[in-house]
Amino acid sequence: xxxxxxxSILCNDTPGVLTRISGLFSRRGFNIESLSVGNTxxxxxxxxxxxxxxxxxxxxxxxxxxxxxxxxxxVWDITPEHAIEREHALIKVDPERGKKGELxxxxxxxxxxxxxxxxxxxxxxxxxxxxxxxxxxxxFKDYNIVETIRTGRIALER
Amino acid sequence: xxxxxxxGARAVVKALEGHGVELIFGYxxxxxxxxxxxxxxxxxxxxxxxxxxxxxxxxxxxxxATGKVGVCTATSGPGATNLVTGIATAYMDSSALVAITxxxxxxxxxxxxxxxxxxxxITIPITxxxxxxxxxxxxxxxxxxxxxxxxxxxxxxxxxxIPKDILLNPCTPGDAGPPQMEGYRPTLKGHPGQIKRAAAAxxxxxxxxxxxxxGIRTAASYQALVALAEGQEIPVVSTLMGKGSFPNSHRLxxxxxxxxxxxxxNTAITEADVIIGVATRFGDRSTGSALHFAPQAKxxxxxxxxxxxxxxxxxxxxxVGDADHILGELVAQLKGASHPxxxxxxxxxxxxxxLADLSGDVTIPKVLRALKALCPDPILxxxxxxxxxxAAHYFPVDSCRSFLTSGGLGTxxxxxxxxxxxxxxxxxxxxxxVCGDGGFLMTCQELVTAAVENVPVVALVMHxxxxxxxxxxxxxxxxxxxxxxxxxxxxxxxxxxxxxxxVGITVARExxxxxxxTRALEAGRPCVLDCRIDAPANVYxxxxxxxxxxxxx
Numbered sequence: 001x002x003x004x005x006x007x008s009i010l011c012n013d014t015p016g017v018l019t020r021i022s023g024l025f026s027r028r029g030f031n032i033e034s035l036s037v038g039n040t041x042x043x044x045x046x047x048x049x050x051x052x053x054x055x056x057x058x059x060x061x062x063x064x065x066x067x068x069x070x071x072x073x074x075v076w077d078i079t080p081e082h083a084i085e086r087e088h089a090l091i092k093v094d095p096e097r098g099k100k101g102e103l104x105x106x107x108x109x110x111x112x113x114x115x116x117x118x119x120x121x122x123x124x125x126x127x128x129x130x131x132x133x134x135x136x137x138x139x140f141k142d143y144n145i146v147e148t149i150r151t152g153r154i155a156l157e158r
Numbered sequence: 159x160x161x162x163x164x165x166g167a168r169a170v171v172k173a174l175e176g177h178g179v180e181l182i183f184g185y186x187x188x189x190x191x192x193x194x195x196x197x198x199x200x201x202x203x204x205x206x207x208x209x210x211x212x213x214x215x216x217x218x219x220x221x222x223a224t225g226k227v228g229v230c231t232a233t234s235g236p237g238a239t240n241l242v243t244g245i246a247t248a249y250m251d252s253s254a255l256v257a258i259t260x261x262x263x264x265x266x267x268x269x270x271x272x273x274x275x276x277x278x279x280i281t282i283p284i285t286x287x288x289x290x291x292x293x294x295x296x297x298x299x300x301x302x303x304x305x306x307x308x309x310x311x312x313x314x315x316x317x318x319x320i321p322k323d324i325l326l327n328p329c330t331p332g333d334a335g336p337p338q339m340e341g342y343r344p345t346l347k348g349h350p351g352q353i354k355r356a357a358a359a360x361x362x363x364x365x366x367x368x369x370x371x372x373g374i375r376t377a378a379s380y381q382a383l384v385a386l387a388e389g390q391e392i393p394v395v396s397t398l399m400g401k402g403s404f405p406n407s408h409r410l411x412x413x414x415x416x417x418x419x420x421x422x423x424n425t426a427i428t429e430a431d432v433i434i435g436v437a438t439r440f441g442d443r444s445t446g447s448a449l450h451f452a453p454q455a456k457x458x459x460x461x462x463x464x465x466x467x468x469x470x471x472x473x474x475x476x477x478v479g480d481a482d483h484i485l486g487e488l489v490a491q492l493k494g495a496s497h498p499x500x501x502x503x504x505x506x507x508x509x510x511x512x513l514a515d516l517s518g519d520v521t522i523p524k525v526l527r528a529l530k531a532l533c534p535d536p537i538l539x540x541x542x543x544x545x546x547x548x549a550a551h552y553f554p555v556d557s558c559r560s561f562l563t564s565g566g567l568g569t570x571x572x573x574x575x576x577x578x579x580x581x582x583x584x585x586x587x588x589x590x591x592v593c594g595d596g597g598f599l600m601t602c603q604e605l606v607t608a609a610v611e612n613v614p615v616v617a618l619v620m621h622x623x624x625x626x627x628x629x630x631x632x633x634x635x636x637x638x639x640x641x642x643x644x645x646x647x648x649x650x651x652x653x654x655x656x657x658x659x660x661v662g663i664t665v666a667r668e669x670x671x672x673x674x675x676t677r678a679l680e681a682g683r684p685c686v687l688d689c690r691i692d693a694p695a696n697v698y699x700x701x702x703x704x705x706x707x708x709x710x711x
Contacts, residue, residue, distance in 0.1 A: 012341065016290070020282055027283050057468070064465035070287040070307065073341045 004033065005059050006078040006085060006155045009048040012071040013039065020069050021048060030054065030062050034152030045073070049154045078155045087133045089150040090115075091124045095143040103143050110136040121146065166294040166324040167196040169331040170258065173301035175200055179229050181220065181582055183213040185240075187233020188273060189260030192325035205582065205611055207575065208603040210237050214244020214257065215572050215601070216579030218315075221254040222562050223537055223580035223589075225375060227309045231258040235273030238319075239280065243569060245315045246284040250566025251372060251399060254313035256304050257281075261290070263323035277319045286314030291321065294329025303337045311344030311480075312373070312463040344462065348479035348487065356434070356458045356475045357491040363432035365500045366392045367455075369415065369444075372399025372565060373437025373462065374481060380558040382485035383436060384408070389489060391496040392434070393504055395423035397444045398550055402561035403437070406554035412504060416444035417701050418547045422508035424699075424706040430455045437461060437481050440471040441566070450705040460484050511699075511711060513551055518693035519668045522620050525689050526552040528671045529590060529618070533679055536588040537562060537580045541573030541597035544626030547697045549592045571600030577615040578608050588679060591617045595645055596625045602654065608684035609659030615685075616678045619651045622691035630696045634710070651688035661685040 011017055018037065025032050033051040040047045052062055059077060066075045078085075095103045103122075107114065112126040126136040130153055137148060164172070170193060174182070183205045186194045197204055207213035210232040217228030232241045238259045248255040262271040278290045287307050289300050297320070304316040360366060368387055374380055380403065387394050387410050394404045395415040404411055415423035427433065433455040438444070440459075445451040448471055459466075459473035460481060467476040477484050516523055522545055529536075530553055538553055540546040540563040555561040562580055564572040577591035598619050608615055620626075628643040652662030663674045665687050678685035699711040 015292075016278065016282075019279065023282055061465065061469060064469075068463070068465055070339060070341050 002053060002055050005052050005054065006080070006083065006153060007050045007052060007062065007066070008076040008078050008155055008157075009050065009066060009072055010040070010074045011046055011048065011069070012073070013044050013046040014071055017046065017071050020071060021066065024065055024069065025050075025052070025062070028061065028065060030058060036152035036154050038154075049152060051153050076157065078157060083155045083157050085129050085153050085155040086127060087130050087150055087153050089126045089133050089137060089148060091126065091137065091140055091148045092146040093122050093124065093140055093143045094120050094146050095122065099143060103140075106139045110139060112136060163328040163330055165192065165196070166297055166320065166327060166329050167192040169294065169297040169329055170301060170320065170325070171196045171200045171202070172331060173298045174202060174229065177227070177301065177305045181205060182229045182231055183207055183216040183220070183579065184231035185210045185213055185233070185237060187235075187237045187260060189234035189262055189322045190231060190237070190258075190325070191260075192322065193231065193258070193260065193320070205607065208606050209601065210240035211244050211571065212575035212601050212604040212607065214241045214255070215247065215569075215575035216582070217257075218244060218248040218253045218255050219539065219562050219576035219579035220583040221248075221313070222251075223559055224583040225559065226583070227254045227256055227305050228579065229256045229258065233260045233273065234262055234277065235275045237273075238275055238277040242280060242284065245281060245317065247564050247567045247569040247572060248315040249284045249286070251564065252313050253315065254309040255315035256308050257315060257317040259317060259319045260325070261319045261321040264292070264321045265323070267321065278317065281317050284315070285317050288317040288319065290319045291324055294324045294327060295332065297324070297329060298331040298333075299337070302335075303339065306337045307342065311346070345464065345478045346462070346480045346483065348460070348477045348484035352475060352477045353484060353487045353491065356477060357488055359432050359456055359458055359475060360390060360392075360434065360488070360492060361495065364497065365430050366390065366432040366434065366497065367426045367430040368392050368394045369427070369433060369435045369438050370394055370396045370400040370403040371436065371438025372397065372403065374400065374403035375559060376482055377558060379437075379481040379485055380404075382482065382489055385489045386485055386492075389494050390492060391498075391501060393426055393501060395419070395426055397438055397441065397565070398546075398563060399565035400438060401550055401563075402555050402558060405556045407556050410501075412508060414550050416706070417446060418550070418697065418699065419444075419701070419706065420508065420551070421511035421699055421709065421711065422504050424701075424709070425507050426504050427452050427455075428705070428707055432456050432458065434458045435460065435473070436485065439466045439469065442470070445471060446701055446706050447704050514698065514711075516693070516695045518691070518695065520665055520671065520689055520691055521693070521695065522548040522691060523552045524668065525618060525620070525665070525671055525675075526592070528675055530554065532672065532675050533588050533590065535560065536590045537584060539563070539573055539577040539580060539589065539591040541591070541593035542568045542570045543594040543597055544630060544697050545592050545594045545620040551697070570597035573597060574615075574617055575601050575604045575607075577617065578604060578613050581613050581615045582611075589615045591615060593617060593619050594626055595619055595621045595623065595649065595651070598651070599649065603658075605655055605658040605660045605684065605686065612683065614681065614683050617684075617686045619686060619688050620691055621651060621688050622694040623647045624694055626694060629694070630700070633696060634700065634702060651686055655686035663687050665689045
């Protein structure tokens with residue numbers, strides 16, 4: 001059955017490693033839904049969190065092919081039940097004058113923050129698991145969203 | 159102790175010497191000239207190919223024939239891109255190749271400098287690993303890693319791209335020591351529990367078949383496979399890559415299976431209750447539609463690359479590891495068994511569907527059979543096309559590492575340069591290339607290499623004035639609308655050969671075959687036989703439907 005999977009990759013932080021990993025996905029026809037990468041606690045090591053769509057067989061191939069890359073040290077298939085997953089979103093809104101009070105209540109309810117305001121524009125931030133971020137974006141819809149951006153998912157096993 | 163400073167070029171050459179490299183195949187250019195300057199002062203023999211692609215095929219085939227790592231080199235830009243086909247060929251057939259390319263100096267990288275190309279970017283998908291050197295002090299360690307990666311576990315090409323300023327400037331080579339790579343720890347020993355399960359499945363099998371692929375490359379695994387097949391009386395079928403993995407004259411060998419497989423072999427697959435796939439990746443050319451493949455069989459899949467297990471065909475019992483070890487264990491765990499009814503059925507099938515005797519004066523089967531009679535144990539190299547399948551069917555190969563073909567990528571032009579590389583690696587064995595006139599023309603300039611370096615290979619050009627496999631496909635699937643497959647008869651291959659310093663012999667009639675082959679095999683010089691195939695014939699069987707049993711023959 002085709003579903004979303006979160007893959008965590010620990011790899012050497014060397015030039016070209018992103019190309020190797022993303023190239024492998026495109027070459028083998030695996031579709032990346034989101035990708036995030038950053039440093040880890042160990043110098044010279046990076047961690048990728050990649051969300052892919054596919055059935056178990058696709059996922060197994062993704063994992064095995066990634067493991068074949070020499071710079072890849074370890075690959076995990078992270079199941080949401082056993083992991084903490086987070087996404088971060090920035091949302092620029094242009095709320096109508098009369099609706100600012102409501103919006104403030106929603107921001108508090110989704111544990112978001114206003115990180116900047118300029119003119120009539122507010123820039124909000126929301127952090128949470130992907131479902132929470134989806135919720136927040138949905139709730140902000142009524143307040144004239146101008147622009148949004150969200151990071152890819154990051155995940156760690158519990 | 160700190161090592162003395164040397165130039166980067168010297169460090170590379172020293173490292174290559176340290177890895178026992180005796181031969182390098184290559185072509186010089188601006189960016190790798192410092193390397194060539196140093197190479198001239200080393201014990202390593204350089205073979206100047208006439209095109210970088212030829213150099214890559216030579217090094218690839220050298221590796222295939224000898225079991226050592228083959229090394230080729232080219233300059234930046236076009237030199238590197240010309241290597242690409244050869245590297246991809248080695249990648250698809252898991253051949254241990256190290257390619258060293260020159261690159262423009264570091265300060266020019268990214269500037270679209272003269273002869274600059276992103277060599278590592280281009281070759282990521284066709285190498286096991288590659289390196290762009292950023293610091294001369296990394297050279298020795300990188301060469302050590304490259305050789306280790308290329309030759310170990312599932313072999314494959316590794317490319318090292320070295321900027322010219324690094325080749326020219328001093329560096330501290332240091333003592334590389336054994337490579338330690340956190341991300342590369344191949345599984346060599348098969349899991350004991352899985353081996354036990356496989357042994358039990360083989361023991362319980364009534365209609366077992368072994369499929370052997372191209373990964374049997376050591377004497378130990380070759381012998382262990384024969385011991386397993388003989389001890390359990392299991393018929394063996396092979397992929398094109400696996401043709402040299404089992405003695406073809408053996409009574410248990412049923413021949414090639416798959417798209418161009420023998421009927422007995424494809425029957426065995428279709429009716430088998432247990433299939434033992436050894437060092438094969440169940441490629442599409444072999445299995446046909448994965449959905450209809452081996453409908454009754456439990457599959458035991460032995461391979462050193464975990465990613466191959468279950469990739470194309472789901473395996474009930476996967477065993478990841480070295481075939482030497484796993485086959486040895488299976489032989490040790492299994493008592494003798496026999497399957498007389500099964501084998502008799504398959505042998506009857508084979509008798510009912512013999513290889514066709516083609517009509518015509520000079521035919522590919524006739525030439526191949528005459529060669530087998532005169533020279534029973536050569537290294538047989540093929541090019542790609544119809545003659546390749548003829549060679550697989552009509553020329554039994556009875557020793558390991560003795561059938562070299564571009565099975566994965568299907569690279570026309572592989573034959574001649576590969577034969578040269580194989581002969582340089584195995585000078586005491588006869589090396590014969592079987593080529594079509596199409597593929598031969600793609601790399602025929604390497605005849606000059608053979609002549610100048612005096613590499614006595616025999617090239618049989620099956621000269622039928624057409625792109626045979628293309629013609630066959632158009633015949634079968636395009637309603638005989640033949641287009642762009644007619645090569646015409648403009649080329650006189652014997653004169654072409656003579657013009658490049660190679661003996662050229664024309665085989666125009668059946669009576670010429672044996673004398674020409676005899677002369678060529680005894681010439682002690684490179685030879686081309688222009689075999690004028692008077693009646694081009696399709697190669698059958700050929701699967702045309704959804705299952706391996708939907709064939710024409």
